[in-house]
Amino acid sequence: MREFGAYRVTREAVLAFAREFDPQPFHVDDPAAEASLNGRLPASGWHTCAIAMRMMCDAYLLESASLGSPGLEKLSWKKPVYPGDMHVRLEVLESRPMASRSDVGILRSRWEVMNQDDETVLTMEGYGMFRRRTAAAI
């Protein structure tokens, strides 16, 4: 398990992302947010995902032989995200060569995003593809 990242989410960024991609009233309008389950303006869940991605890029993906991702499982938006400081935890669950391409490895990992109070706001398990140093003998 590794922990890293320091990403400041501002109210302006929350509004800008939501206006472009997720303009539900409780993401873009203070009174609607106050009347919602959250009580105040939370970030779009997709914004939280994008922020997690940016922290993973800065922490290790840009230095890696990443080839992208085929998908993920079990994404949970655990708590609303308000403006503040985010960080992440990364746990590698499994790694194996890709069945169809021995020069590509598949990594299954768990991402966890925390807010400034170290409360978990997002968890997900996903897959990443990476170029392997040497092709597996199959």
Added chain:
Amino acid sequence: MREFGAYRVTREAVLAFAREFDPQPFHVDDPAAEASLNGRLPASGWHTCAIAMRMMCDAYLLESASLGSPGLEKLSWKKPVYPGDMHVRLEVLESRPMASRSDVGILRSRWEVMNQDDETVLTMEGYGMFRRRTAAAI
């Protein structure tokens, strides 16, 4: 099953999103993209998710009693997304009152995003919470 949406993804938008949230070389640099599994510059998978969200908002969520989402399962980035025209399909798989709050309903649905050639580029199954017209008698 409903089908709707018309969202034009531009190269400029692909680059802007990737530079902010997913600056892996194959998302922001043409030569790196050409050398990658994709062959040319694809949108970040999170950008595709955000675009799907926007199409769902415009098609029905903004008119609904949506309360947000607790999460999703089985998200697959099936094909790279290049600049072009996207649309979506929505299939409702299940609806039930929330166990802990009878005034809130849970909808399980499947989202599918297609490109201009009607190729599926993204699928996911997720959950949405909605205010119910009348609380369930439990």
